[in-house]
Amino acid sequence: xxxxxxxxxxxxxxxxxxxxxxxxxxxxxxxxxxxxxxxxxxxxxxxxxxxxxxxxxxxxxxxxxxxxxxxxxxxxxxxxxxxxxxxxxxxxxxxxxxxxxxxxxxxxxxxxxxxxxxxxxxxxxxxxxxxxxxxxxxxxxxxxxxxxxxxxxxxxxxxxxxxxxxxxxxxxxxxxxxxxxxxxxxxxxxxxxxxxxxxxxxxxxxxxxxxxxxxxxxxxxxxxxxxxxxxxxxxxxxxxxxxxxxxxxxxxxxxxxxxxxxxxxxxxxxxxxxxxxxxxxxxxxxxxxxxxxxxxxxxxxxxxxxxxxxxxxxxxxxxxxxxxxxxxxxxxxxxxxxxxxxxxxxxxxxxxxxxxxxxxxxxxxxxxxxxxxxxxxxxxxxxxxxxx
Amino acid sequence: xxxxxxxxxxxxxxxxxxxxxxxxxxxxxxxxxxxxxxxxxxxxxxxxxxxxxxxxxxxxxxxxxxxxxxxxxxxxxxxxxxxxxxxxxxxxxxxxxxxxxxxxxxxxxxxxxxxxxxxxxxxxxxxxxxxxxxxxxxxxxxxxxxxxxxxxxxxxxxxxxxxxxxxxxxxxxxxxxxxxxxxxxxxxxxxxxxxxxxxxxxxxxxxxxxxxxxxxxxxxx
Ligand SMILES: Nc1ncnc2c1ncn2[C@@H]1O[C@H](COP(=O)(O)OP(=O)(O)O)[C@@H](O)[C@H]1O
Ligand SMILES: [Mg+2]
Numbered sequence: 001x002x003x004x005x006x007x008x009x010x011x012x013x014x015x016x017x018x019x020x021x022x023x024x025x026x027x028x029x030x031x032x033x034x035x036x037x038x039x040x041x042x043x044x045x046x047x048x049x050x051x052x053x054x055x056x057x058x059x060x061x062x063x064x065x066x067x068x069x070x071x072x073x074x075x076x077x078x079x080x081x082x083x084x085x086x087x088x089x090x091x092x093x094x095x096x097x098x099x100x101x102x103x104x105x106x107x108x109x110x111x112x113x114x115x116x117x118x119x120x121x122x123x124x125x126x127x128x129x130x131x132x133x134x135x136x137x138x139x140x141x142x143x144x145x146x147x148x149x150x151x152x153x154x155x156x157x158x159x160x161x162x163x164x165x166x167x168x169x170x171x172x173x174x175x176x177x178x179x180x181x182x183x184x185x186x187x188x189x190x191x192x193x194x195x196x197x198x199x200x201x202x203x204x205x206x207x208x209x210x211x212x213x214x215x216x217x218x219x220x221x222x223x224x225x226x227x228x229x230x231x232x233x234x235x236x237x238x239x240x241x242x243x244x245x246x247x248x249x250x251x252x253x254x255x256x257x258x259x260x261x262x263x264x265x266x267x268x269x270x271x272x273x274x275x276x277x278x279x280x281x282x283x284x285x286x287x288x289x290x291x292x293x294x295x296x297x298x299x300x301x302x303x304x305x306x307x308x309x310x311x312x313x314x315x316x317x318x319x320x321x322x323x324x325x326x327x328x329x330x331x332x333x334x335x336x337x338x339x340x341x342x343x344x345x346x347x348x349x350x351x352x353x354x355x356x357x358x359x360x361x362x363x364x365x366x367x368x369x370x371x372x373x374x375x376x377x378x379x380x381x382x383x384x385x386x387x388x
Numbered sequence: 389x390x391x392x393x394x395x396x397x398x399x400x401x402x403x404x405x406x407x408x409x410x411x412x413x414x415x416x417x418x419x420x421x422x423x424x425x426x427x428x429x430x431x432x433x434x435x436x437x438x439x440x441x442x443x444x445x446x447x448x449x450x451x452x453x454x455x456x457x458x459x460x461x462x463x464x465x466x467x468x469x470x471x472x473x474x475x476x477x478x479x480x481x482x483x484x485x486x487x488x489x490x491x492x493x494x495x496x497x498x499x500x501x502x503x504x505x506x507x508x509x510x511x512x513x514x515x516x517x518x519x520x521x522x523x524x525x526x527x528x529x530x531x532x533x534x535x536x537x538x539x540x541x542x543x544x545x546x547x548x549x550x551x552x553x554x555x556x557x558x559x560x561x562x563x564x565x566x567x568x569x570x571x572x573x574x575x576x577x578x579x580x581x582x583x584x585x586x587x588x589x590x591x592x593x594x595x596x597x598x599x600x601x602x603x604x605x606x607x608x609x
Contacts, residue, residue, distance in 0.1 A: 004490075004497055011485040011526075300481040303442055304542070305470020305498035307463050382443035385477065386433070 002321075005314070009321045016322050019286055023326035026272075026279045027361055031334050033272045034353035039345055040195040040261060049156075049188030049198065050099065050131040052250035054224065057098055058082060058216040058236070061244040074240055075212035081239055082216060082232065087224045090130040093206055093213040095122040099131070099191040100253035109163070109202065110175040116162035118155075119191075119201035120176070122213065127203065130219045138170045138184030141205045150181035152205065156189045159200035176202065193257035280368050283319065287372035291315070291379075298376055299384025308377040315373035316366060323365045327358055389550065389582065390439055391415045395448035397434050397605075408434045409445070410605045416550070421576045421583045423593040426602035432586040433554055435602065439584060440473055440552045441465050470498050474543030474581075478555035480535045482527040488538050489514065489523040495546045513541035517571055533564030540571055544581070551575060553585040557592060569595060 009016055060078055075093075083091045096103045097119065105120045127133065128140045137160075141152040150173060160169040160182075172182045180202075188198045206213065220228065229247055236245045291298070298311055306314075334354050338347040397409040408431045416422060416439070424432050437443040438450070441457065450457050452468070460468070469475075474495075482491050492510040501509075514520050517537035527535055536556060543551055553572065557565030569592055575581045585596065593599050601608040 001497055003503070007490060008483075008485055011487075296479075296481050297483055299442075300475075300477075300483075301494075301498075302466070303440065303469060303473075303475045304495040305466050305546075307466040309462075310466070310498060380443070382434075382437040385437070385442065385481070 001314075002317070005317045005321045009318060009325065013325075016325070019282060019322055020326045020329070022279050022282055023323055023361060023365070024330050026275050027327060027330035027357055028333065029272050029275055030357040030360060031330070031353050033268050034356050035337075035345060035349055036265065036268070038349045038352045038356075040265070042349065043190070043197055044194050046190060046198055047134070047188045048190045048194075049186055050133050050191075052099060052131075052254055054220050054222055055099075055131065055250040056218045056220060056229070057248045057250065057253070058218055058232075059244075059246040059248070060214050060216070060236075060240065061246075062240075063242060063244055072210070072212055074243075075214065078236060078240060079212075079216055081235060082218055085228070085232070087221050087228050088218055089221055090126050090219040092124040092126040092130040092217050093122075093211070094124075094127065094215050094217050095120075095213055096215060097121060097191075098215055098217065098253075099250055100193060100257045102257075107176055109159070111163040111172060114163055116159060116200055118159050118176075119199050120204065121201055122204045122206055122211075124206050127217075130217045132219075134187040136185050136187040137168070138182070140184055141203075145183070145205070148181070150179055152183045153180040154184040154186060154203040155182055156186050156199060156201045158189070158198050159202065160185050162200050180204075193254055193261060195258065195261040276364060280364060283365065283368040284372065287315065287319065287369060291372055291376045294376075295379060295384040298379050299381045299386075302381035303385065311379075312373040312377035315376050316369045319365050319369045320362065323361055327361060331358070389416055389418050389453060391449075391451045391454075392435075392439065392445075393449045393451075395435075395438060395445045395450075397431070397438065397443070398446045408605050409438070412448070412607055414439075414600055414607075416582060416584060418549075419576075419580055419582055420598060421573070421596040422585070422598045422600065423596040424584065424586045424600045424602065425588060425590075425593050426608075427588065430602045431605040432588075432602055436552055436554050436584065436586050440475060441469060466498070470495060470546060472549050474546065474548040474551045476536070476539050476543050476551065476553035476556045478558040480527075480532075480539045480559075482535055482538055482542075484527050486526075487523070488519065488525050488527070488530070491527065491538055492541045492545050494542060499546070509545050509547075510541070513545040514538075516544065516575075517541045531564075532560050533567055536560060536564070536568050537571065540568070540575075544575060544579075548581070550582045550584065553583065555586050555588070557587065557589065565589070565592070 058078070060075060079091060079093065082088060095105065097105045106117055107120050108115050109118045125140065125142050128135070136157055140154055145152040155169065163169070163174060164172060169182045169185055173179055174182065189201055190196060190198045192199070233245060233247055301311060301314070331354060334350065337343065338350040392412055392414045395409055395412040396407070399406040399408055412435060424435060426432050434443065438445050483494070489507070489510050492513055493506045496506040496509060511520070511523070514523060517540050519534060519537050519541065522530065522534065527538065530538065551572070556572070557568050560568065572583055572585065573595065576583045585592070587593055
């Protein structure tokens with residue numbers, strides 16, 4: 001019977017062409033949306049690698065001076081001032097590409113012949129305490145590293161994989177702008193929000209007491225709120241007359257970063273729903289038309305021995321076959337994505353997305369065909385065969 | 389084999405009630421060639437559909453081999469139509485999207501059979517109606533007479549005991565009509581099939597064993 005249905009649809013492929021194209025496009029859009037969703041869900045389930053609650057960012061901006069050397073002192077004064085409060089657990093200068101900030105800083109790094117792009121972060125010895133970073137190997141850089149031959153760095157697990165594979169990265173010398181020695185690895189670093197990939201990155205130390213950055217990360221004690229924030233703000237204003245001081249919370253920054261993912265995702269989902277709705281309407285239309293045009297055929301099939309169930313099975317079967325044709329074409333294109341590495345997505349993401357898309361399309365088609373096919377089955381054979 | 393007693397059929401539409409059949413008593417005996425005649429609209433098709441268990445009478449009894457069919461399920465009715473009956477219609481009712489041989493195989497799809505078996509039976513049936521050389525054609529490529537021969541092949545492919553034909557020559561000219569009539573006669577005489585044929589052509593009716601005349605839904609004697 002299945003072969004019979006394939007033959008029937010194949011012979012009327014011109015009639016089914018529109019529907020096949022529609023289902024094909026829905027499948028492709030669904031596949032694209034689901035690939036992204038699966039990726040986001042996978043990323044969401046991965047650890048952030050640090051704690052962002054109770055971490056504030058103090059941004060300092062001198063509005064007039066541009067000469068950097070003469071500015072060192074007030075930045076360090078500000079840092080000391082913040083650290084002096086009992087509410088503050090830890091502080092660290094950090095480069096502009098703070099967690100959940102829009103700014104990024106990339107560079108290519110090399111180990112032997114292998115190279116990888118890496119995010120470059122410049123932070124203090126106190127950074128792991130401020131962010132409660134989880135180390136997977138080695139240690140963070142500290143004072144004992146001063147005066148050693150190679151500048152000590154900490155890398156992320158992702159970069160370790162890229163450069164060293166399964167080898168132990170500790171002690172390895174890599175080349176960025178100069179040569180650096182890996183002293184530690186952080187387990188994960190997902191600094192662009194819940195839904196992004198853990199990054200390949202390098203943490204460089206700020207030279208103690210000399211260097212500074214205009215952003216200070218501040219870890220406050222749990223429960224520290226607006227009263228302290230106001231006090232801090234006022235104090236910094238008094239200390240740095242004429243400067244622009246801004247205090248942000250990492251939780252807010254994270255929410256903003258998540259929106260960058262959420263908004264396009266929502267738009268895509270709406271487009272996808274609209275398309276699927278359209279396809280459903282098309283399916284309904286074609287099925288109703290089919291049943292009216294094919295009354296004679298329904299009557300004939302009943303006359304030669306089809307039961308009511310056979311008739312409804314046939315109509316559902318036909319749209320399933322049409323969907324199968326569309327899905328075969330769709331899958332042919334879909335498998336090109338992992339095969340040709342069109343986007344930087346893992347093959348398993350595509351496979352899961354394909355599987356879900358196929359199931360969704362088949363379910364959709366069955367749901368749409370259910371009522372019309374029952375209608376077809378309930379047509380009285382004598383009525384269907386009636387001719388004037 | 390099939391016995392109709394006191395059959396009455398009323399069609400109920402919103403505005404009118406049509407008494408399509410009134411007090412019909414017919415028994416179809418094994419091996420006979422019966423024709424049903426009457427003017428258009430007198431209830432011939434309705435009667436044939438009731439005989440073929442495609443339609444239910446409003447009143448009256450139908451028995452098959454002395455068994456009343458009132459307690460037949462949809463499945464049992466379908467199986468009976470599939471195995472015992474072969475239908476032929478005035479407008480052929482071929483499926484245009486299927487080739488000739490696929491059309492002929494159709495009844496066999498509703499019973500358990502292998503693809504090979506189906507093909508063999510379909511070829512035999514097409515040979516009987518003289519269309520062996522048109523197997524791969526599509527219905528739109530055939531003349532009316534050829535289409536009706538395909539329909540006959542489809543009706544006989546499952547080796548039914550009874551063939552029910554509703555004006556099988558109604559859409560054909562007299563030459564083609566005669567050809568069809570010859571095939572039906574042969575099926576009756578050589579293969580022992582019971583044939584019931586609706587017609588409004590006296591010439592055709594004369595070539596059958598027995599005639600049932602209808603007028604306005606009633607039997608005329
Ligand atoms: N499905 C139906 N609904 C209402 N009336 C019908 C239906 N089928 C047939 N009739 C009516 O029943 C009468 C007999 O029809 P039919 O058996 O088709 O006649 P014939 O085949 O002798 O031309 C006609 O008056 C016809 O209009
Ligand atoms: Mg009629």
